[in-house]
Amino acid sequence: xxxxxxxxxxxxxxxxxxxxxxxxxxxxxxxxxxxxxxxxxxxxxxxxxxxxxxxxxxxxxxxxxxxxxxxxxxxxxxxxxxxxxxxxxxxxxxxxxxxxxxxxxxxxxxxxxxxxxxxxxxxxxxxxxxxxxxxxxxxxxxxxxxxxxxxxxxxxxxxxxxxxxxxxxxxxxxxxxxxxxxxxxxxxxxxxxxxxxxxxxxxxxxxxxxxxxxxxxxxxxxxxxxxxxxxxxxxxxxxxxxxxxxxxxxxxxxxxxxxxxxxxxxxxxxxxxxxxxxxxxxxxxxxxxxxxxxxxxxxxxxxxxxxxxxxxxxxxxxxxxxxxxxxxxxxxxxxxxxxxxxxxxxxxxxxxxxxxxxxxxxxxxxxxxxxxxxxxxxxxxxxxxxxxxxxxxxxxxxxxxxxxxxxxxxxxxxxxxxxxxxxxxxxxxxxxxxxxxxxxxxxxxxxxxxxxxxxxxxxxxxxxxxxxxxxxxxxxxxxxxxxxxxxxxxxxxxxxxxxxxxxxxxxxxxxxxxxxxxxxxxxxxxxxxxxxxxxxxxxxxxxxxxxxxxxxxxxxxxxxxxxxxxxxxxxxxxxxxxxxxxxxxxxxxxxxxxxxxxxxxxxxxxxxxxxxxxxxxxxxxxxxxxxxxxxxxxxxxxxxxxxxxxxxxxxxxxxxxxxxxxxxxxxxxxxxxxxxxxxxxxxxxx
Numbered sequence: 294x295x296x297x298x299x300x301x302x303x304x305x306x307x308x309x310x311x312x313x314x315x316x317x318x319x320x321x322x323x324x325x326x327x328x329x330x331x332x333x334x335x336x337x338x339x340x341x342x343x344x345x346x347x348x349x350x351x352x353x354x355x356x357x358x359x360x361x362x363x364x365x366x367x368x369x370x371x372x373x374x375x376x377x378x379x380x381x382x383x384x385x386x387x388x389x390x391x392x393x394x395x396x397x398x399x400x401x402x403x404x405x406x407x408x409x410x411x412x413x414x415x416x417x418x419x420x421x422x423x424x425x426x427x428x429x430x431x432x433x434x435x436x437x438x439x440x441x442x443x444x445x446x447x448x449x450x451x452x453x454x455x456x457x458x459x460x461x462x463x464x465x466x467x468x469x470x471x472x473x474x475x476x477x478x479x480x481x482x483x484x485x486x487x488x489x490x491x492x493x494x495x496x497x498x499x500x501x502x503x504x505x506x507x508x509x510x511x512x513x514x515x516x517x518x519x520x521x522x523x524x525x526x527x528x529x530x531x532x533x534x535x536x537x538x539x540x541x542x543x544x545x546x547x548x549x550x551x552x553x554x555x556x557x558x559x560x561x562x563x564x565x566x567x568x569x570x571x572x573x574x575x576x577x578x579x580x581x582x583x584x585x586x587x588x589x590x591x592x593x594x595x596x597x598x599x600x601x602x603x604x605x606x607x608x609x610x611x612x613x614x615x616x617x618x619x620x621x622x623x624x625x626x627x628x629x630x631x632x633x634x635x636x637x638x639x640x641x642x643x644x645x646x647x648x649x650x651x652x653x654x655x656x657x658x659x660x661x662x663x664x665x666x667x668x669x670x671x672x673x674x675x676x677x678x679x680x681x682x683x684x685x686x687x688x689x690x691x692x693x694x695x696x697x698x699x700x701x702x703x704x705x706x707x708x709x710x711x712x713x714x715x716x717x718x719x720x721x722x723x724x725x726x727x728x729x730x731x732x733x734x735x736x737x738x739x740x741x742x743x744x745x746x747x748x749x750x751x752x753x754x755x756x757x758x759x760x761x762x763x764x765x766x767x768x769x770x771x772x773x774x775x776x777x778x779x780x781x782x783x784x785x786x787x788x789x790x791x792x793x794x795x796x797x798x799x800x801x802x803x804x805x806x807x808x809x810x811x812x813x814x815x816x817x818x819x820x821x822x823x824x825x826x827x828x829x830x831x832x833x834x835x836x837x838x839x840x841x842x843x844x845x846x847x848x849x850x851x852x853x854x855x856x857x858x859x860x861x862x863x864x865x866x867x868x869x870x871x872x873x874x875x876x877x878x879x880x881x882x883x884x885x886x887x888x889x890x891x892x893x894x895x896x897x898x899x900x901x902x903x904x905x906x907x908x909x910x911x912x913x914x915x916x917x918x919x920x921x922x923x924x925x926x927x928x929x930x931x932x933x934x935x936x937x938x939x940x941x942x943x944x945x946x947x948x949x950x951x952x953x954x955x956x957x958x959x960x961x962x963x964x965x966x967x968x969x970x971x972x973x974x975x976x977x978x979x
Contacts, residue, residue: 321462346455349490375407405433413701457487542591548580652767674813773888776826878971920973934966
């Protein structure tokens with residue numbers, strides 16, 4: 294412990310200090326750690342570990358300790374936080390990066406229950422492609438599916454259930470949090486019932502209460518956390534900090550910018566540093582998120598205790614996310630829908646169901662199963678409608694989004710185009726053709742997304758089904774639109790849930806554009822998301838739920854001028870791009886055929902998503918054309934980066950075969966070639 298304290302004294306950054314403090318406070322789990330240590334060997338007893346246990350049992354803390362041990366033994370650690378993954382195809386691959394280039398990667402999936410829908414895909418596609426010495430750990434709240442122990446996986450996979458912390462380890466934990474043993478410590482241990490999270494929260498609260506807290510025993514874990522939260526609210530949080538933690542409870546993730554805009558009287562840097570050090574806060578890609586159990590309890594507590602303050606903070610968060618979305622792009626819609634409570638709206642778009650389903654691309658092998666389910670879902674004219682749909686699936690699969698469950702089973706299909714990216718087959722389509730013509734004539738210059746289909750193959754018409762909300766959100770994110778103004782949505786008049794959604798978004802029925810197909814009628818409903826786009830429309834919906842009037846211009850911060858979409862558009866087009874780095878260029882290469890991600894690159898220039906994405910492609914293509922010499926070795930590097938990234942049908946494995954190099958050589962050269970492209974662009978922009 295003294296050695297760790299010495300390290301803490303010389304830590305140069307807050308992140309390093311937090312990491313050292315985290316290591317200092319880790320206690321117990323000796324049996325589990327001994328098992329993990331045995332995996333870092335030439336012939337490990339397992340290579341896939343499925344850790345599970347209830348919320349607050351210490352899964353994330355254990356993973357961080359495993360990461361420290363693996364790194365010290367020479368493994369390359371990659372942590373993927375399930376809560377950070379947006380509902381869009383390719384998100385897991387993007388989070389992992391070029392993992393195939395690592396000789397012995399240690400891959401840790403935390404909060405795996407948020408991505409358990411990827412179970413089948415992981416077993417069938419990702420894990421078999423990893424290097425032979427890989428160690429993969431998946432930590433979630435639920436026990437693993439039986440399929441993890443079938444078809445040969447039983448030789449590689451092992452289940453590891455985290456049990457409640459025993460009394461001796463629990464005593465060490467409260468000591469690590471600064472609480473000396475004695476009667477109070479024993480009361481806390483009995484009360485926490487083996488939950489490390491409850492122990493940590495209670496120990497910190499007791500210290501701030503001067504050691505005078507005599508807790509009651511709570512049997513059910515959610516009630517235990519609720520009781521602890523009440524204690525924390527009275528002892529750890531003052532009035533200002535209570536607002537800070539309330540922001541983190543209401544929003545999906547909280548960062549310094551959000552605190553600056555939502556709480557103008559609070560020092561955002563100090564508040565964020567304070568929030569990061571809370572025992573119930575965890576770092577995520579968007580900043581800091583509260584432990585889910587704590588977050589839910591905090592939200593319920595705030596709403597019952599001070600409903601007016603809850604409404605005001607929700608309004609401010611909505612304003613902040615609205616402006617952030619106008620600046621950063623459509624991914625913010627996922628955060629904004631967290632604030633929407635109308636189930637009819639959440640049925641149409643959002644990401645609630647991303648814990649059970651995941652978006653994916655269309656696969657040719659989907660056709661037979663999809664046809665049968667499609668016909669069943671679309672009857673009585675399902676077979677004819679499927680025949681009219683097939684050309685789009687065959688000729689424009691990039692305009693199709695699918696949804697799969699944890700068993701990799703197809704659950705939904707969505708087809709959506711814009712007037713700008715509509716392929717020729719869409720122009721000929723019985724539905725998309727006339728709707729595209731109308732959109733181009735009526736809304737020239739506006740962002741428009743036209744749905745041809747959005748079909749729940751599992752529970753059509755069920756407002757509680759998450760399928761369509763994830764499908765439609767994925768379609769929005771993949772469209773390349775920054776903030777669409779208009780939507781054209783197909784409504785089956787027999788589907789009451791669809792009609793309820795159309796009414797909730799104030800859609801206008803354009804009867805002259807209805808499609809009569811045999812005995813099937815597809816109504817054309819047009820949604821005006823307001824002149825502030827879908828971000829503004831979602832903000833208006835939040836305002837309406839809060840009982841407020843129509844939202845006006847946004848003022849963020851204590852002395853900020855009013856911001857309007859036009860002014861923000863000027864900001865988007867005007868500033869110089871962020872400094873070019875190796876990571877920026879590598880991200881651009883990986884996202885070269887994902888227009889939404891590409892438009893958000895620091896390399897991007899222009900006002901529209903199309904202009905920004907095109908500018909990055911142009912930069913990359915120029916660098917690939919001019920960054921390499923004429924020698925055979927240089928030409929091989931150029932061919933590898935061009936085949937691996939610029940080719941829209943690129944596959945690293947296929948590229949290695951076509952270029953007659955081993956996979957190890959291919960990935961080693963790809964890394965060199967990517968760095969060469971980065972060097973060229975860094976020099977160009979310096």
